[in-house]
Amino acid sequence: MNDTVRAQVHSAIASDGDGFTLHADDLHAIEHERDHYEQPQAACIEALKIVQRRHGWVPDGAIPAIANVLGIGAASVEGVATFYSLIFRQPVGRHVILVCDSSSCFLTDYEQLRDALTEHLGIGFGETTPDGRFTLLPVCCLGACDRGPAMMIGDDTYGPVMIDDVASLLEGYP
Amino acid sequence: MTASQRYRCQLHQSAAERSAETHPLTWRLREDSALIGLDEYLDKDGYAAVRQTLGSQSPQDVIATVKQANVRGRGGAGFSAGMKWSLTLQGGDLPRGYIVCNADEMEPGTFKDRLLLEQLPHLLIEGMILGGYANNSRFGYIFLRGEYIEAARAVTQALDEARAAGWLGADIAGSGFDFDIALHTGAGRYICGEETALISSLEGKRANPRAKPPFPGQSGAWGKPTVVNNVETLCNVPAVLRHGAEWYQGLSGGLSNDGGTKLYGVSGKVNRPGLWELPIGTSGRELIERAGGMRDGRALKTWLPGGGSTGFLLPEHLELALDFDTIGEQGSRMGTGLLTVVNEDQSMVSLARNLEEFFARESCGWCTPCRDGLPWTVKILRALERGEGEQGDIELLEELANDLGPGKTFCAHAPGAAMPLESALRYFRDEFERGVTHPRGAAHEDPIPVGEV
Secondary structure, eight states: OOHHHHHHHHHHHHTSTTTOOOOHHHHHHHHHHHTTSSSGGGGHHHHHHHHHHHHSSOOTTHHHHHHHHHTSOHHHHHHHHTTOTTSOSSOOOSEEEEEEOSHHHHHTTHHHHHHHHHHHHTOOTTEEOTTSOEEEEEESOOSOGGGOSOEEETTEEEOSOOGGGHHHHHHTOO | OOSOOBOOOOOSSOGGGOOTTTOTTTTTOOTTOOOOOHHHHHHTTTTHHHHHHBTTBOHHHHHHHHHHHTOBOTTTTOOBHHHHHHTSOOSTTOOOEEEEEEEOOOSTTOOSHHHHHHHOHHHHHHHHHHHHHHTTEEEEEEEEOTTOHHHHHHHHHHHHHHHHTTSSBSSGGGSSOOBEEEEEEOOSOGGGGSHHHHHHHHTTSOOOOOOSSSOTTTSOGGGSOEEEEEHHHHHHHHHHHHHOHHHHHHTTTTSOSSOSEEEEEEEESBSSOEEEEEETTOBHHHHHHHTTSBGGGOOEEEEESSSTTSOOBOGGGTTSBOSHHHHHTTTSOOTTSEEEEEETTOOHHHHHHHHHHHHHHHOOSOSHHHHHHHHHHHHHHHHHHTTOEETTHHHHHHHHHHHTSTTSSSSSHHHHHHHHHHHHHHHOHHHHHTTEEEOTTOOOSSOOOTTOO
8 A cells, every 4th residue: 555545545534434533733732742752653642632632532533533643553543542541432421530449548438438429420430420410430549548538520639538528529510 | 618628749747857968859848838840949959960960970870879879669669770770771873762750650559759740840850860861861751640630730840941941952951961851641550550561551552561571771662772760769869969879878777778768658547647758667667656546546457568569467567677678578568668557447358359359450451360360359359258258269369369479470460469469368367268158169049240340
């Protein structure tokens, strides 16, 4: 396959299916990241994060589109996308809650926090509330062990979380 | 208004307690825990080690000093940083490689690197410049876990400041040494903290570890010589070069053969969990005393000396010096040096189950003993926890712990998972035995569904 044919195949893949097209700003950001490393593939994780910041998750069509920009196979991008726990390959809520379930939080009432969250939200781990507001996920040790139990809502880390005011804490995230 | 708090990382030592002579890592930290910017860092002897070293000492001199100071890897493995650096290929026609800071802090019970990253990123940058100089690295990467949002802000600001002031870039401090650093943030997965998996992840691949040899110092990121050091390890380097190996060795004050101080911490069932910089070799008893003793007056049952991948120790081990060799002799590891304290009310079966669930989930799946063995241990532990264990389950767990041990997998993930399991079985076997209520092979009334783990 010469370069011209390859480019045509790539663009055919990128516009396939749901007709996903990378936003111009995202394309620019990914190309910028690509130049930070010795090989373009290294920007793969950052590219997925760039797309995720815009869409909340990584839509199917983004996989070949990113592969095209980086000049690598779509399977490589999908392999990376499905490996990392903070890359979401299905839609998530507006706010992702990451609950630390590692040993120190386990010793400081993680299970009560988990139960309070699942009861209040009416969902389990890996699920999203029907109104699309919250997704609940477990996460490895958040490095907030001195203030367990700990969790993140979006970019904000809380600890210690008081079990009794989980509801009022979530109020801050409409 | 809510009673829950935004998490803030703090050192539990007042400024009066800390000095440049005794606390190389934390003496610059402010009482208000605010980020120390470039101006304040420069006022507090910042980049003095770079100015003093680059151009006037050879890379080999730097390596010799770090080796002599016996700075051992603070990420948990305890390997001599100077020794590691001396094994990095350089010279002749070899291309200049990379220095990578492992800031992927995810070891259960560990919250120390966060402090240095959020409050003193220039110290890390200075350590990386010196490490880059010693290892002939062209470029540095700070591999930061994605969840450390505040640290990413602080490091980004510090890198911009350092570059603008000429501490990064071409011809640093007029020495002729060219070097720059980029921040690389991760996207989850504990395994990224493993040295070779981290390199795979940096290259934009799945974070599978690699066989050694070749060691990263021979062939690492993109096949070039690559040195990977923990945040705390690199933060020790400026003081070592500023004040000398002998001074650094003396910091441990005879408590240990290792040199320097350690960022120790305590979490779990104590009154005031926290973080302190103390001479390496400080005892577990002193740490728990600094943490205000046991919460609610409950007795200490057991403790992990340095994260989820270290072996449990007993109250009788509290007097031991917390250093790599002393704790290693007890069949455990010092690991990160942040204690997880467990009281008498805790079921060890449940705690072992929690730990093994973590390791099972975080296995990258590359090696069979780890990928298949860890979910198996979880399944057995869950059965024991519910009092539905079968005869032979404990022996099977012991066998699994053995099969997960060193040398059977590419990396230390499985051996790390085996250590708390093996030590829990050794010290608290009766608790596990109480979960065995069923004859071997007999049908269960309510079996645990296949595929639940």
